Amino acid sequence: MSTDKFAVIGIGHFGRAIALSLSRKGADVMAIDTSFERIEQISDEVSYAVTLDATDKKALLSQNIRSFDVVIVAIGSNFEQRLLCVALLLDLGIKRIICRSMGRNQRIILEKMGVKEILSPEDEVGTALARRLMNPSMISFLELTDDYCVTEIMAPKLICGVSLGKIDLRDKYKLSLITIKRYFTEKHKEAQMEVQHVIGVPDTKTIIEAKDTLILFGRTRDIEKFVEINS
Numbered sequence: 001m002s003t004d005k006f007a008v009i010g011i012g013h014f015g016r017a018i019a020l021s022l023s024r025k026g027a028d029v030m031a032i033d034t035s036f037e038r039i040e041q042i043s044d045e046v047s048y049a050v051t052l053d054a055t056d057k058k059a060l061l062s063q064n065i066r067s068f069d070v071v072i073v074a075i076g077s078n079f080e081q082r083l084l085c086v087a088l089l090l091d092l093g094i095k096r097i098i099c100r101s102m103g104r105n106q107r108i109i110l111e112k113m114g115v116k117e118i119l120s121p122e123d124e125v126g127t128a129l130a131r132r133l134m135n136p137s138m139i140s141f142l143e144l145t146d147d148y149c150v151t152e153i154m155a156p157k158l159i160c161g162v163s164l165g166k167i168d169l170r171d172k173y174k175l176s177l178i179t180i181k182r183y184f185t186e187k188h189k190e191a192q193m194e195v196q197h198v199i200g201v202p203d204t205k206t207i208i209e210a211k212d213t214l215i216l217f218g219r220t221r222d223i224e225k226f227v228e229i230n231s
Contacts, residue, residue: 004027004028004069004070005027005028005029005030005067005068005069005070006019006022006027006028006029006030006068006069006070006071006072007029007030007032007063007065007068007070007071007072008022008029008030008031008032008072008074009032009033009054009071009072009073009074009075009085010032010033010054010073010074010075010076010082010100011031011032011033011035011038011039011042011074012038012074012075012076014074014076014100014121015031015033015072015074015075015076016031016038016042018072018074019031019042019045019046020042020045020046023045023046023047028047029046029047029048030046030047030048030049030050030063030068031043031046031048031049031050032050032051032052032054032063033051034051034052034053034054035051036051039051048063050063054073054075054081054085054088055081055084055085055088057088057091057092060088060089060092061092065089065092065094066092066093066094068094068095069095069096070095070096070097070098071089071094071096071097071098072098072099073085073086073089073097073098073099073100074100075100076100076102077102079102079106082099082100083109083110083113086099086110086113086115087113090113090114090115096117097115097116097117098117098118098119099115099117099118099119100118100119100120100121101118101119101120102120103120107120135153135224135227137153137154137156137227137231138151138152138153138227139151139152139153139154139213140152143220147219147220147221148217148218148219148220149217149218149219149220149223150178150215150216150217151215151216151223152181152213152214152215152216153213153214153216153223153227154211154212154213154214155208155209155210155211155212155213155214156226156227156229156230156231157210157230157231158229158230158231159208159230160208160209160210160212161207161208161209161210162207162208163204163205163206163207163208164177164202164203164204164205164206164208165204165205167208169216169226173218173222173225173226174218174219174222175216175217175218175222175223175226176216176217176218177202177214177215177216178215178216178217179198179199179200179201179202179215180198180199180202180206180208180212180213180214180215181196181197181198181199181212181213181215182196182197182199182209182211182212182213183195183196183211184196184197196213
């Protein structure tokens with residue numbers, strides 16, 4: 001369980017999702033927003049919930065903001081407020097600041113201010129959706145640096161019924177298979193259901209089945225090439 005203390009400033013859809021996720025994982029979370037209604041709605045879900053103006057230095061200090069390990073600035077449409085808040089946090093010497101950005105220009109300004117961790121949820125969602133539309137077999141996608149990624153794909157039809165040893169992912173396609181998610185028939189309340197489970201670390205004798213989900217690591221272009229060749 002995490003012992004870190006997090007402050008989330010801006011409890012819109014994005015900030016609320018972050019605060020709730022951290023809290024459910026056992027973190028100590030303070031939610032901050034100017035809206036009493038938003039704070040009221042989340043107050044039972046986090047450690048602390050405070051209605052205040054995060055562009056007010058005295059208000060932030062009143063909540064001992066310097067004691068938090070991470071402050072996440074998730075203020076939405078009002079970029080001026082976000083900038084003022086970040087400027088105050090930097091001035092107060094906050095250990096770690098993570099800030100939301102909406103577009104390239106905002107990112108540039110935040111970088112110039114010295115913010116090292118910047119989130120662009122709209123851009124990331126748009127990119128992920130575009131990838132899924134262009135590659136229907138792609139279920140999820142985690143982009144890493146240097147064009148590498150971890151992705152879940154539906155098993156291409158030409159490798160179904162073939163062993164991993166014969167497919168030769170590493171040498172032929174320059175990919176690493178992390179694991180496979182496979183459906184198993186289980187009985188639940190007198191009914192037969194198909195439930196997907198991770199099968200662990202596959203070996204070269206493992207046979208790919210038609211409904212398998214492959215979790216792969218490699219360069220984005222190599223994964224796309226692998227799917228195209230075997231679909």
